[in-house]
Amino acid sequence: GENVEQHPSTLSVQEGDSAVIKCTYSDSASNYFPWYKQELGKRPQLIIDIRSNVGEKKDQRIAVTLNKTAKHFSLHITETQPEDSAVYFCAASPFGNEKLTFGTGTRLTIIP
Amino acid sequence: EAGVTQSPTHLIKTRGQQATLRCSPISGHTSVYWYQQALGLGLQFLLWYDEGEERNRGNFPPRFSGRQFPNYSSELNVNALELEDSALYLCASKYRGDNEQFFGPGTRLTVL
Numbered sequence: 001g002e003n004v005e006q007h008p009s010t011l012s013v014q015e016g017d018s019a020v021i022k023c024t025y026s027d028s029a030s031n032y033f034p035w036y037k038q039e040l041g042k043r044p045q046l047i048i049d050i051r052s053n054v055g056e057k058k059d060q061r062i063a064v065t066l067n068k069t070a071k072h073f074s075l076h077i078t079e080t081q082p083e084d085s086a087v088y089f090c091a092a093s094p095f096g097n098e099k100l101t102f103g104t105g106t107r108l109t110i111i112p
Numbered sequence: 113e114a115g116v117t118q119s120p121t122h123l124i125k126t127r128g129q130q131a132t133l134r135c136s137p138i139s140g141h142t143s144v145y146w147y148q149q150a151l152g153l154g155l156q157f158l159l160w161y162d163e164g165e166e167r168n169r170g171n172f173p174p175r176f177s178g179r180q181f182p183n184y185s186s187e188l189n190v191n192a193l194e195l196e197d198s199a200l201y202l203c204a205s206k207y208r209g210d211n212e213q214f215f216g217p218g219t220r221l222t223v224l
Contacts, residue, residue: 042217
């Protein structure tokens with residue numbers, strides 16, 4: 001089955017700097033890669049996703065890149081703000097399976 | 113639009129007992145997913161229901177089971193509770209044809 005690894009497990013960044021979180025997956029059939037943000041005590045919420053026919057997707061300060069050959073994808077957050085502090089999860093899903101396999105999460109702390 | 117709801121918020125049981133967790137999806141969503149989020153771990157896929165049928169299950173023992181009702185709400189049952197079943201149980205729903213899974217607030221299950 002699919003296996004998703006996520007690094008780093010914790011990340012501290014000065015406010016205004018950029019943060020990068022990386023994930024690798026094992027199943028070449030995976031073609032959907034969402035990123036979820038989970039604030040303390042709250043439910044996970046989708047912040048951005050990408051399908052395998054796209055190499056990069058951007059939404060304001062957030063971007064995701066995908067390298068299908070290397071089987072890895074990354075989340076980039078620019079101009080970080082205190083409200084970006086949360087746990088971020090990457091996930092992967094093969095077409096037609098609809099089962100999301102999640103990484104173990106990255107706790108991002110923005111230092112004011 | 114009301115979000116995914118789950119009940120109860122907290123549930124305390126003793127080892128060997130049974131627990132029942134409930135989930136109401138967003139109106140119009142036909143698929144319901146259950147995930148276990150144990151402390152320090154990512155989200156582990158448990159079960160996927162669509163149109164009343166179990167479509168896929170994760171690597172969990174048979175004492176984890178559930179069902180989906182005609183109104184698309186769902187129930188997760190955990191029999192013969194063990195201490196390691198203590199976790200946050202998250203339900204998510206999805207509209208057929210879309211990719212995004214919307215999460216509920218979770219049920220915190222504590223097994224003593």
